[in-house]
Amino acid sequence: MKRRHIGTRRLLAVTLAGSLLSGALSGCAIATPETEQTEGTTVDYGDVGNAVTTAVPRIVGVRDLARSANGFGHRISLGLEVASAEPLTASELDAVVEAIWSALPWEPNTIKITAGADTAQGHEIVDLRAAAEELVPLGxxxxxxxxxxxxxxxxxxxxWAAPE
Incomplete structure (x- = not known):
């Protein structure tokens, strides 16, 4: 009889621990956009746009800068406007990420980047995935x-260090 009671406690403890862990992880994984605290308050992105276009001349603009809380810190999301629809090379993407890392006045724990190009065929997606895979040890x-x-x-x- 005593063994059954101990087994029930263990099962209850494991179930409770699993529930707490999954609840904590799901709360951290949901990125929620930051809301402005007061009217007129904006997020400072520093000179990210100029830093990126200087680092890689084929990038002609940066759009849709957004900061969101993701449970571990802040993520910056942005889109790149590229002169052609060819995928970025690893060295080009490396220069972009380093420029963002150096130019932001706050430390991002995640950098989300998408890219596109306006061509004769319309707006085309610029693939960044193959280039990103070569940027070890980035996750x-x-x-x-x-x-x-x-x-x-x-x-x-x-x-990370704040820009001068």
């Missing part, structure tokens, strides 16, 4: 059509 996940989310920038570019 890479797919984000949108051809886009990527990158983590572990400090492992590749060093500790």
């Amino acid at each position: 890479v996940t797919d984000a949108g059509t051809g886009g990527v989310s990158l983590t572990d920038m400090n492992a590749r570019y060093g500790e």
Whole structure:
């Protein structure tokens, strides 16, 4: 009789621990856009647009800058306007990510990038996935059509420091 009671406690403890863990993880995985605290308050992105277009001349613009809380810190999301629909090379994407990492006035724990080009055929997606896979040790996940989310920038570019 005593053994059954101990087994029930263990089962209850494991179930409770699993429920708490899954609840905590699901809360961290949901990215919620930051809302402005007061009227007129905006997020400072520093000189990200100029830094990116200077780093890779084939990128002609940066659009849709957005910051969101993701449970571990803040993610920056942005779109690149590229002169041609050819996929970015690993060195081009590396220069873009390093430019973002260096130009932001706050430390992002995730950088989400999508890219597109206006061509004679219309707006085309620029694929970033193959280039991102070569940027070891960055963590890479797919984000949108051809886009990527990158983590572990400090492992590749060093500790983040506010721009001067």
